[in-house]
Amino acid sequence: MIALALAALLSAASPNRSAPDAGVKPRASPMTARYPLLIDADKLDIQGKKEEAFWHGHVKVKRGTTNITCDRLVAHYTQTQEVKRVECDGNVEVLDQDKWAKGDHADFDNITGILIVTGNPEAKQGANHVRGTRVVFSLDNDIIDVDEATAVLKKQTEGPDAGTRSAGSPVAAIHPLQIAADHLHIESKKEEALWRGHVKVKRGTTNISCNRLLAHYTQDQDVSRVECIGNVEVLAEDKWAKGDHADFDNATGILIVTGNPEAKQGGNHVRGTKVVFKVDNDIIEVDNATALLKKSPEGAPSGAGKTKTQGGSSDAGKTKTQGGSQEAGKTKAPQGGSSEAGKAKTTP
Numbered sequence: 001m002i003a004l005a006l007a008a009l010l011s012a013a014s015p016n017r018s019a020p021d022a023g024v025k026p027r028a029s030p031m032t033a034r035y036p037l038l039i040d041a042d043k044l045d046i047q048g049k050k051e052e053a054f055w056h057g058h059v060k061v062k063r064g065t066t067n068i069t070c071d072r073l074v075a076h077y078t079q080t081q082e083v084k085r086v087e088c089d090g091n092v093e094v095l096d097q098d099k100w101a102k103g104d105h106a107d108f109d110n111i112t113g114i115l116i117v118t119g120n121p122e123a124k125q126g127a128n129h130v131r132g133t134r135v136v137f138s139l140d141n142d143i144i145d146v147d148e149a150t151a152v153l154k155k156q157t158e159g160p161d162a163g164t165r166s167a168g169s170p171v172a173a174i175h176p177l178q179i180a181a182d183h184l185h186i187e188s189k190k191e192e193a194l195w196r197g198h199v200k201v202k203r204g205t206t207n208i209s210c211n212r213l214l215a216h217y218t219q220d221q222d223v224s225r226v227e228c229i230g231n232v233e234v235l236a237e238d239k240w241a242k243g244d245h246a247d248f249d250n251a252t253g254i255l256i257v258t259g260n261p262e263a264k265q266g267g268n269h270v271r272g273t274k275v276v277f278k279v280d281n282d283i284i285e286v287d288n289a290t291a292l293l294k295k296s297p298e299g300a301p302s303g304a305g306k307t308k309t310q311g312g313s314s315d316a317g318k319t320k321t322q323g324g325s326q327e328a329g330k331t332k333a334p335q336g337g338s339s340e341a342g343k344a345k346t347t348p
Helices: 006-013 030-034 170-174
Strands: 002-005 038-041 043-047 052-063 066-077 083-096 099-109 114-118 122-125 128-131 134-138 143-153 177-187 192-203 206-217 223-236 239-249 254-258 262-265 268-271 274-278 283-287 290-293 338-340 343-345
Touching (some): 038 066, 066 099, 083 114, 099 134, 122 134, 223 254, 268 283
Antiparallel strands (some): 043 052, 066 083, 099 114, 122 128, 134 143, 206 223, 254 274, 268 290, 274 283
């Protein structure tokens, strides 16, 4: 086995650099100075003219708190023997504190500390497990970016009850959130995850789609709440809603849709200023509601597009359906009679 600091090895191979700090230029590349690469492998081939070094077999790389393993590694370095970039191929695995990733290929910029994993990549931070087409680690902070991301956001525990939480949020344990989007950005210090582009959320029988989603989660990686923004649409069995914004409490199962919201349940179509879904039952509440009643009992008159009042009056902000439907603000004349607006008239 070969174990050595690559910068020191390549510096020793260069006859023009004999100073104690050979291979290190703090002003030009402070990240290299702070975090030299320590590489261990079964075999090493150096091609000085190409400014490359090839490592083969059980490759292990250490940079600060970051550890990378793979089958093969190509190190690209400068004429001053500084490693500027490494490429890892085959069974790539990365571990950096609570961040983990694996894939078929990794490209690491030693100056910026950016690591890109491709080839069926997966990533974890805390308890969140993410898959996508590309995973980008910022090794010197707590940021992960994932393209075409799919994740199940839930608490991971040891033993047979893994993936559930026995207390605190039983709803989250029964119905974890599965989220997919074009791009995912995680910042663990903020306890937030931002999903962008064709966002789709599934929780039990409830499906939500929107342009952007902000997930708020606890230090235990439980999702406490999500905010959906732009072209929000919700479908839960026979319940449907749409609007500009939605706020969902994952523990209570209450979803609030605002921004010109509409809702449907069965054949009833409702518009208002706020639609409240209780996704785990058949309850919908609408503020300042206007309803389009599409269904009426067989043989009853239908006033589609209008709301029914009881006793010729209506409660502000509420609709009431009862049997058939009538025109709002009018009373129905007895059989054989006629009616004028707002009055009832009969003939003797």
